[in-house]
Amino acid sequence: MPVRVETYERLDEAARALASSRTARFLGGGTLIMRAVNAGDQSFDTIIRARDANWSAIRAEGDGFVIGAGVTMAAVVASRDLVFLAPVARSVGGPAIRNMATIGGNLFAASPYGDFAAALLALGATVNLAGSSGRGIPIDDFLRDRERHATSLVQSVSVPRPRDASAFRFVKVSRVKPKGISLMSIAALLPQMGGRLQGARIAYGAMAPTPIRVTAVERALEGQSLDIATIERAAAVATEGIDPPTDALASSWYRREVAGVHLKRLLSAERR
Amino acid sequence: MAKKPVRFHLNGSEKAVFVEDGQNLLDMLRRGIGDLTPKYGCGQGTCGTCTVLIDGEPHLSCLTLAETVEGRQLTTTAGLASGNRLHALQAAFMEGFAAQCGYCTPGMLMAAKALLDRNPNPSRQEVVEAISGNICRCTGYEPIINAILEAAKSGDARHYG
Numbered sequence: 001m002p003v004r005v006e007t008y009e010r011l012d013e014a015a016r017a018l019a020s021s022r023t024a025r026f027l028g029g030g031t032l033i034m035r036a037v038n039a040g041d042q043s044f045d046t047i048i049r050a051r052d053a054n055w056s057a058i059r060a061e062g063d064g065f066v067i068g069a070g071v072t073m074a075a076v077v078a079s080r081d082l083v084f085l086a087p088v089a090r091s092v093g094g095p096a097i098r099n100m101a102t103i104g105g106n107l108f109a110a111s112p113y114g115d116f117a118a119a120l121l122a123l124g125a126t127v128n129l130a131g132s133s134g135r136g137i138p139i140d141d142f143l144r145d146r147e148r149h150a151t152s153l154v155q156s157v158s159v160p161r162p163r164d165a166s167a168f169r170f171v172k173v174s175r176v177k178p179k180g181i182s183l184m185s186i187a188a189l190l191p192q193m194g195g196r197l198q199g200a201r202i203a204y205g206a207m208a209p210t211p212i213r214v215t216a217v218e219r220a221l222e223g224q225s226l227d228i229a230t231i232e233r234a235a236a237v238a239t240e241g242i243d244p245p246t247d248a249l250a251s252s253w254y255r256r257e258v259a260g261v262h263l264k265r266l267l268s269a270e271r272r
Numbered sequence: 273m274a275k276k277p278v279r280f281h282l283n284g285s286e287k288a289v290f291v292e293d294g295q296n297l298l299d300m301l302r303r304g305i306g307d308l309t310p311k312y313g314c315g316q317g318t319c320g321t322c323t324v325l326i327d328g329e330p331h332l333s334c335l336t337l338a339e340t341v342e343g344r345q346l347t348t349t350a351g352l353a354s355g356n357r358l359h360a361l362q363a364a365f366m367e368g369f370a371a372q373c374g375y376c377t378p379g380m381l382m383a384a385k386a387l388l389d390r391n392p393n394p395s396r397q398e399v400v401e402a403i404s405g406n407i408c409r410c411t412g413y414e415p416i417i418n419a420i421l422e423a424a425k426s427g428d429a430r431h432y433g
Contacts, residue, residue, distance in 0.1 A: 002293070002294075003293060003294035004274075004293050004294075005276075005293045005294060005337065005339065007339075027337060029335075030335045030336055030337055030340075031317050031332075031335050034296055034334070034335040034336065034337060035315070035316045035317055035335055037294055037296070038296065038315035038316065038334060038335075039315065039316065047293075047294060047337070049337070049340070074329070093317070093405060094320065094383075094403075094404045094405015094406065095330050095383065095386065095401070095402060095404070095405055096320060096323050096330040096331055096332045096383070096405050097317055097332065097405055099326075099329045099330060099331055100331055100332065100335065100336070178400060178401055178404045179404035179405060
């Protein structure tokens with residue numbers, strides 16, 4: 001299968017090449033693109049890559065971090081700054097996948113993959129594109145228009161730091177331990193002010209074609225204290241307005257049935 | 273199609289080969305170099321039998337674009353034994369019947385080597401985690417986990433290879 005590889009030194013050069021071709025894909029860690037090459041995917045004929053070292057840097061900025069799109073899951077696990085994201089990165093693949101898979105690539109991973117993107121969605125991250133000087137795109141908008149961004153090159157992701165360690169929670173539900181693909185993942189940002197939730201953000205992975213916000217649950221949590229009654233009300237609307245997919249791992253019905261249970265466990269911080 | 277020259281180190285010796293555009297590392301090692309120890313299993317990052325070490329870290333060679341290993345240090349199962357002396361992991365796999373059909377074995381050995389190089393005294397849970405990206409359909413994993421723990425206990429695992 002003929003596929004051409006173009007290598008650039010700088011990200012903005014690579015971004016221009018990517019934007020000018022509808023049949024080019026950008027190579028991150030290879031776990032998506034090389035998999036497609038191996039499967040004989042004919043939807044692209046060019047692989048674009050860049051050697052830019054900036055692409056895999058992690059730096060503190062304001063009250064958060066800017067994570068280069070080329071940062072691997074293993075690098076997130078090893079980072080002393082990104083401790084709150086380590087459990088998310090650790091849930092992706094096995095050790096070899098984590099040495100390869102990048103956070104930029106995860107933004108484009110089709111369901112049931114994309115657990116890291118679900119976490120970034122709950123954290124309210126912004127996505128910064130290479131070659132665009134303006135402000136970043138809120139990840140909500142980026143994921144909604146993901147198809148349109150197929151020719152965009154993600155340079156980095158800006159992630160606000162959760163106020164305290166207990167304000168961010170994540171669970172990946174899979175049948176195979178310790179490494180399995182998601183039936184669903186849930187990421188929850190639960191900031192509290194004076195014992196009340198303020199600005200709660202809940203995101204699901206593997207419950208729609210892209211990671212999604214769960215607005216019904218967020219409404220049930222907003223302004224409440226995180227007690228049993230609130231958690232029950234939130235769990236009762238766990239799949240309101242959501243049509244989960246049926247795939248080889250679970251049916252839509254099953255995902256709908258168990259979503260509330262896993263949400264309840266996560267919100268009450270129950271350990272299984 | 274354009275061929276590109278790539279230079280790297282494989283099991284300590286310098287290699288220079290031409291790769292095709294889009295060729296993966298597994299194919300380059302097997303067809304270009306003739307190192308048949310890494311295996312092709314799934315081609316999609318699920319099975320782990322193509323695992324090789326790049327600069328000491330496990331990577332899936334079937335999902336690695338061959339030309340990206342320029343200047344890197346690669347280790348495959350072919351580089352484990354020294355002469356006719358098996359690596360401690362290989363010896364432990366043999367003693368403990370950790371290979372049945374053997375297809376997953378090269379990937380298991382490389383994942384285990386990456387673990388022991390970094391952590392010479394792993395717990396059972398750490399071994400399970402280290403091989404969590406490698407599928408075995410024969411053994412039920414127990415003999416493999418035990419063999420890796422045995423190799424660690426023998427203390428020879430890091431002396432060579």
